[in-house]
Amino acid sequence: MLNFNGMDNMSQFPYGISVMEITYVVASVLFILGLKMLSHPLTARRGNILAAFGMGFAIIATILFHKKDGEPIGNIPWILAAIIIGTVIGWIIAKKVKMTAMPQLVSFFNGMGGAAAALISMMEFPHVSSDLIARQGMANGQVLAILLGLMIGTISWAGSMIAFGKLDGWIGDLRIRSLKYVNIAILILLIGFIVFIMTRDVEAASELTHWIYIMFAVAVIYGVLFVMPIGGADMPVVISLLNSFTGVAAAMGGFLYNNQAMLTGGILVGSAGSILTVLMCKAMNRSLLNVIVGVFGGGGQSGLEATGSIKEITLSDAAVLLSYSKKVVIVPGYGLAVAQAQHICHELDKILDEKGVEVRYAIHPVAGRMPGHMNVLLAEADVPYEQLIESDEINPDLPNTDVVVVIGANDVVNPAAEDDPSSPIYGMPIVKARNARNIIVMKRGMGKGYAAIENLLFFDNKTRMLFGDAKSSLQNLVNEVKSL
């Protein structure tokens, strides 16, 4: 912050600091504009690039002009080396990873930010000025910012790594009902640490450094246990929540350094991330508390019994049915993503389009493993986004739809969400596939969806099952339609 009282010597006007602060203002504006533009399809890409420029400016200005107690930034060669290493690794990972692995990648990068915030807190703690401690004791704003930054950053890092492992499939769910009590106890313990450290009567913060490491370890345990029991459909909510955690942790750094760019950027992400989290919870008709402490899936036994039987359909029948329809709606789910079938799916819709069939996609907000996951995948396959319709919008039109093709989706078309109050997904908005004239369900087998509950849609009289891997099924279907 510009300190005019320190400018007794008028010849020493702090040009550098002024330039830096102005750059921070510009960076903050670019972050805000970037986020704003990211929320519209046409401007989203430019918005992202704009925010990236803001970040670049802020970084350069900090390296060139930042002063702490009159000291400029040192170790510049090392800083540049670290930035180059981070850039190369980050760039390569981001470019190489498959589109289906996007959710875990976001989680991974989020964890990196959390870890950086935690490291900053750990290193700054022993350096809290002893003047400040002499004046106000340990209970001052700086110590609070450091401790909160450490706690939130560490939880975000540990949690994100677990979320990364889960989505990547090498960490399973841990569902123990008593775990939530353990978690609440650990959370209280962490807050206890903060109170304890802030009420110590010491001359220098460095006397308490060992407590910082203990607190770090406990926060790691909390982060791990916090995410361990959460599974399946709730994963996106957790990633979004951890995302906003990291934002808050970054803002703590802004508070500590009196750095407005960090403060605005961090809080902006913190609040935007929280509201996104709430939006996602709403899409599943669940409360945030329910997601965090509730144990989802497996528990709910359907009160409704399956009536009717599973009926299969042959490829040629399916091809005929589709080719002679007027309106077809495709409901994609995670099965489409794992089978990497988005391209062949688009091929099917193009061929049908040539035959005069109107093909649209019904996108459920939480289909896949992240909100908008399906949009990203289908966009990768060049499906124009005008063809992707949100479930609320397409539902009224489904009774006039000849065929709904459900590809690897389950819970998002499960009528139990409307009929069965005992079902764990009761009340969740769904794609009302059963209202269509015919339903074709492509599935690998009779396994249950991620929420592990029975789906009565599969037993419906209008439903025909097409078992097999989504990619090969679609490929065969395309060949059949072509040969008609």
Added chain:
Amino acid sequence: MENILGFFLQHREAIFIVILSVFLGIEVISHVPAILHTPLMSGANAIHGVVIIGAIIVMGHAETTGSMILGFLAVVLGTLNVVGGFVVTDRMLEMFKKKK
């Protein structure tokens, strides 16, 4: 009580920014279509990489070898967050095309 009031007085600018940013964040994001949720989350993820500024400051004033190593690590991780975040978001958005 005095402590708490004093705290507010001392940090009023930061508290002001925090409160306004909270509303701004909510306002900016509340009209986003579900289609853009994933890229938006990813873009926001990149923006909180601004924590890298803190890492640079820490590294820039590190004196002992230990703090040099930790600072170096913090800058690397912060850069990963920033660069990875923006590149991944761009890759996602690259695929949103308008129908010709």
